[in-house]
Amino acid sequence: MAHGYGTIRITELNHEFTAIGPDSLVFTGDIRGGLEGMHVYKINDFYYLYGTYGGVDGIQVTLRSKNIYGPYEQKVVLEERTPGVNFGVHQGALIETQSGEWWTMLFVDSGPFGRMPNLQPVSWVDGWPMVGLDGKAVVTYRKPNVGKEYPVKDFPRSDEFEGNTLGMQWxxxxxxxxxxxxxxxxxxxxxxxxxxxxxxxxxxxxxxxxxxxxxxxxxxxxxxxxxxxxxxxxxxxxxxxxxxxxxxxxxxxxxxxxxxxxxxxxxxxxxxxxxxxxxxxxxxxxxxxxxxxxxxxxxxxxxxxxxxxxxxxxxxxxxxxxxxxxxxxxxxxxxxxxxxxxxxxxxxx
The missing domain is CATH 2.60.120.200 (Jelly Rolls)
Structure with missing residues (x-):
């Protein structure tokens, strides 16, 4: 497990999710404070720690190493400063679809309605998961290829309370x-x-x-x-x-x-x-x-x-x-x- 705020540590767990090793310091954030939200992946020859320098103007970064305990090198994979729906998009997960495409689900702090989910394409460049297109987050884009066609559906909002269960939106x-x-x-x-x-x-x-x-x-x-x-x-x-x-x-x-x-x-x-x-x-x-x-x-x-x-x-x-x-x-x-x-x-x- 990778964890921390500013300083990132790796801890070995057993199958009951109990720590069985020390908290080992593997990286100290050096772009600014607040490095957090790490997700751990083993992809090909590298361990990847996918995280963010948080805040409304978040910066999405990836750390990688061939050893889980480092040393890790760091790369900014998205730093979106364009005003609008993608400003500061950050903190989320990498996803590989059934067809082998890569995507990332992030979020944006978007006012009083809170944090909006934000889906972005990912391209692997020299072993790094680069987010968006040409360094910019996309506003509209094609859907992910998940190997099957699905009809367009809207999210549920209204509820007539006619069944025996509440709608999934509640x-x-x-x-x-x-x-x-x-x-x-x-x-x-x-x-x-x-x-x-x-x-x-x-x-x-x-x-x-x-x-x-x-x-x-x-x-x-x-x-x-x-x-x-x-x-x-x-x-x-x-x-x-x-x-x-x-x-x-x-x-x-x-x-x-x-x-x-x-x-x-x-x-x-x-x-x-x-x-x-x-x-x-x-x-x-x-x-x-x-x-x-x-x-x-x-x-x-x-x-x-x-x-x-x-x-x-x-x-x-x-x-x-x-x-x-x-x-x-x-x-x-x-x-x-x-x-x-x-x-x-x-x-x-």
Whole structure:
């Protein structure tokens, strides 16, 4: 195993992944600080350590030696400085396809939506895996040849909650409590029950999240809308739709005694609160732009006319949470558990 930050060491492991040898220093980064993210390969006569000098302006490098313990020589295989979708592309893995082509999957820090996967072709030149074409990362390119034709498919985003499993795009923010959510108790709906009494969204269990998408030129925002039935909420429950990162914001229904309120919360502060009137179902929407870094929140009683509530969230990409901003569906209790809400669908444009 290769590991380290700035200084790279090799450690021998046994089959149980327990260290059985010392941490042997094999290379000290000399371009700048932050050499990290090493992947180890044995290709032909060389051991390769494929890593990066990290940061928004990352530099992808390869170290190679005929001995796993070095000495290693170093080569920059991609240093992309062109403003745009490839600026600073770095840190990933080398891949050989079934047809013998070589590729690398890297990422780019691309604003509040977080780190975007970035696939680049690789050419072997004098025994070095050179990334992109003519020293530059490609913006558009042919697909890898994997020995078989596959139909074009889009990534899943929307979910009608009609099956017995969630779509692959979803991820729980915490390990979920499986007894407090269901797709079968109310067929065609995602039921989220309150799981424990908490202070705010950061402590809530069973918060369901997915990453938004951005067009590669970033000019088109991502718009998420959901319909939620709030009939069975208990006093103190808060349920709705949010943009989730360390600085989060949401639009939600809050049960206050016998009244339901529609609230907009930004970074923990309640910015706006209005009566939900007598409605038991409400449409909630958020529009998030990776380009402007802003997210807005709206509501509707008929899914036709939407009104804004509260202010804008200025999204940030905090390495304390190490993910981009995500859409989230949630229901949490601040006073007592036992309430639940039903999400009819979640749709992303």
């Amino acid at each position: 991820g729980w923010n915490h390990n979920p409590n499986p007894t407090k959510w269901s797709l079968t108790e109310h067929s065609g709906y995602l039921r989220l029950k309150t799981a424990k009494v908490v202070a705010d969204l950061l402590e809530a269990r069973n918060t369901l999240t997915q990453r938004p998408f951005a067009h590669y030129n970033q000019a088109i925002p991502s718009v998420a809308t959901t319909q939620i039935d709030v009939t069975k909420m208990k006093n103190g429950d808060i349920a709705g739709l949010g943009i989730f990162q360390e600085a989060y914001a949401f639009i939600a229904v809050k049960q206050v005694a016998d009244e339901k309120q529609l609230v907009m919360v930004n970074k923990g502060d309640t910015i706006a609160s209005i009566s939900l009137k007598k409605a038991n179902s409400i449409y909630l929407r958020t529009t998030a732009s990776n380009k402007s870094r802003l997210a807005t929140f709206e509501y509707s009683y008929d899914n036709q006319k939407f009104d804004k509530l509260g202010n804008e969230l200025r999204m940030s990409f905090s390495l304390k949470m190490f993910t981009g901003n995500k859409f989230c569906l949630f229901n949490y209790a601040t006073k007592e558990i036992g309430g639940y809400v039903d999400f009819d669908w979640f749709r992303v444009e």
